Amino acid sequence: MKRNSWVFTVLLAITMASSTIVISYLPSSAQSLVGKEELTMLTSPDYPPYEFYETKDGNRQIVGFDVDIANYIAKELRFKLKVTESDFNGLIPALQANRVDFVMAGMTPTPERQKNVDFSIIYYQAQDTIVAPKGSNIKKATDLSGKRVGVQLGTIQETNAKKIAEKVSGIQLKQLNRVPELIQELKAKRIDAAIIEDTIAKGFISANPELQFTPIPPEGPSGSAIAFPKGSPMVEPFSRVLQQMKDKGEIERLASKWFSASTSAAAAGAQAPAAPKGGLNLDFGRILPDLPFVLQGIPLTLLFTISSVFFGLIWGTILSLLKISGVKPLAAVADAYTSIFRGTPLLLQLSLVYFATPQLIGYNIPALLAGILTFTLNSGAYMSETIRGGILAVDKGQREAAMSLGVPYWTMLIDVIFPQALRNILPALVNETISLLKDSSLVSTIGVVELLRSAQIVGANKYIYFEPLLFAGLIYYVLVMALTVAASNLERRLRKSD
Numbered sequence: 432m433k434r435n436s437w438v439f440t441v442l443l444a445i446t447m448a449s450s451t452i453v454i455s456y457l458p459s460s461a462q463s464l465v466g467k468e469e470l471t472m473l474t475s476p477d478y479p480p481y482e483f484y485e486t487k488d489g490n491r492q493i494v495g496f497d498v499d500i501a502n503y504i505a506k507e508l509r510f511k512l513k514v515t516e517s518d519f520n521g522l523i524p525a526l527q528a529n530r531v532d533f534v535m536a537g538m539t540p541t542p543e544r545q546k547n548v549d550f551s552i553i554y555y556q557a558q559d560t561i562v563a564p565k566g567s568n569i570k571k572a573t574d575l576s577g578k579r580v581g582v583q584l585g586t587i588q589e590t591n592a593k594k595i596a597e598k599v600s601g602i603q604l605k606q607l608n609r610v611p612e613l614i615q616e617l618k619a620k621r622i623d624a625a626i627i628e629d630t631i632a633k634g635f636i637s638a639n640p641e642l643q644f645t646p647i648p649p650e651g652p653s654g655s656a657i658a659f660p661k662g663s664p665m666v667e668p669f670s671r672v673l674q675q676m677k678d679k680g681e682i683e684r685l686a687s688k689w690f691s692a693s694t695s696a697a698a699a700g701a702q703a704p705a706a707p708k709g710g711l712n713l714d715f716g717r718i719l720p721d722l723p724f725v726l727q728g729i730p731l732t733l734l735f736t737i738s739s740v741f742f743g744l745i746w747g748t749i750l751s752l753l754k755i756s757g758v759k760p761l762a763a764v765a766d767a768y769t770s771i772f773r774g775t776p777l778l779l780q781l782s783l784v785y786f787a788t789p790q791l792i793g794y795n796i797p798a799l800l801a802g803i804l805t806f807t808l809n810s811g812a813y814m815s816e817t818i819r820g821g822i823l824a825v826d827k828g829q830r831e832a833a834m835s836l837g838v839p840y841w842t843m844l845i846d847v848i849f850p851q852a853l854r855n856i857l858p859a860l861v862n863e864t865i866s867l868l869k870d871s872s873l874v875s876t877i878g879v880v881e882l883l884r885s886a887q888i889v890g891a892n893k894y895i896y897f898e899p900l901l902f903a904g905l906i907y908y909v910l911v912m913a914l915t916v917a918a919s920n921l922e923r924r925l926r927k928s929d
């Protein structure tokens with residue numbers, strides 16, 4: 432009897448322990464809805480205190496009200512969370528392409544957006560304001576008559592401004608990609624006013640005391656909600672947790688953590704800039720701590736350039752061989768290819784590859800890869816012409832001599848023609864590399880944090896725009912110079928080896 436009860440106790444303990452283990456390893460119910468453990472959030476971190484970059488020991492991460500809420504929800508539903516970034520007008524396309532699981536960017540659920548994505552319940556209310564230079568009399572919609580008005584591209588502020596423009600005459604709209612650009616344009620007096628949400632305006636105004644803001648009555652829907660791809664199973668669990676957070680006062684707690692004017696300005700690392708002293712009003716001191724972050728963008732920029740030149744050279748060689756192959760259809764295909772890739776803007780090709788690939792072939796191409804692919808395809812087209820010219824320029828006599836010596840065609844091409852062609856086209860290849868290096872800045876538009884993007888992020892963060900860009904420009908220049916020197920050394924060495 433005694434023994435029996437002992438066995439029973441052990442069995443019971445084993446059952447309990449193993450079931451606890453099984454339960455804790457079992458995916459949460461929300462996890463099994465999507466069949467993965469990590470969710471990717473996309474945001475537009477130009478919107479302190481909702482979302483912005485913060486530096487800690489030289490490392491930058493996206494923080495803010497939205498990020499805190501997302502972390503809370505992820506924890507509650509037992510997901511890991513990854514936060515990625517893009518410009519605001521790229522958020523909805525990313526959801527439509529199923530590139531990310533959800534978007535939190537202080538985004539307002541409007542009927543137009545609801546046609547394309549699904550929304551959670553609203554978690555925070557906001558109101559539009561007119562931001563204008565202090566002392567200007569621009570305080571209500573009718574004051575905007577005849578004025579240049581800035582808004583962020585793709586936001587409801589843009590839509591609202593258009594609605595105002597229908598009623599008030601002579602408004603000139605200027606749509607910019609990011610909110611700090613609006614502030615910069617205001618300070619440069621290239622716009623007279625900007626329409627910005629209240630909590631955001633507050634932060635920017637405490638960093639820029641020469642500006643003021645006045646709330647205006649709503650033109651349409653307002654407030655922020657979380658956006659999901661259409662039909663996402665996550666809408667319900669997220670809304671449920673949001674409601675709990677509201678009921679428990681958690682949202683209010685986070686709002687007061689992030690939205691009290693002093694916190695928001697301080698959180699965004701924004702000291703009030705020194706009053707203009709006249710003359711050159713530059714302040715590199717404020718971005719000094721951020722320079723290492725900008726420098727961190729260099730490896731990516733170089734990676735892009737080197738891979739694109741390398742693959743572009745291979746691709747360009749193949750195309751040029753097709754062109755001189757003497758086989759008409761092959762040459763025609765290569766010519767058509769070249770004409771298309773030279774005849775359309777690189778930026779357009781980049782957006783097409785990045786945004787259309789998931790939709791067309793269902794492959795969620797990473798930004799980095801999309802960049803390298805586009806650049807390879809594009810520079811291959813240019814290089815094929817250069818290489819073709821280089822090959823044709825090699826003296827015909829050399830070709831004939833090699834042939835008459837019985838050197839096989841391919842051996843001749845590789846041993847005789849290519850080395851000479853390469854030397855002829857080296858300057859053109861250096862030119863191509865230089866433009867690729869500078870054009871690599873275009874991938875900043877699809878969310879790759881390379882050199883230019885790092886500089887823009889620093890600008891957004893410190894509410895200054897000019898200095899980080901100047902610094903990035905300097906780095907580009909130094910890189911190009913280094914490349915030029917290296918290339919002319921190479922050229923000299925090739926010439927010597929004659």
Ligand code: ARG
Pocket residue numbers: 474475476477478481482519536537538539540583585586587588610628654
């Ligand atoms: N609430 C506005 C909208 O949905 C503006 C949001 C802008 N957000 C941002 N992260 N820049 O259009």
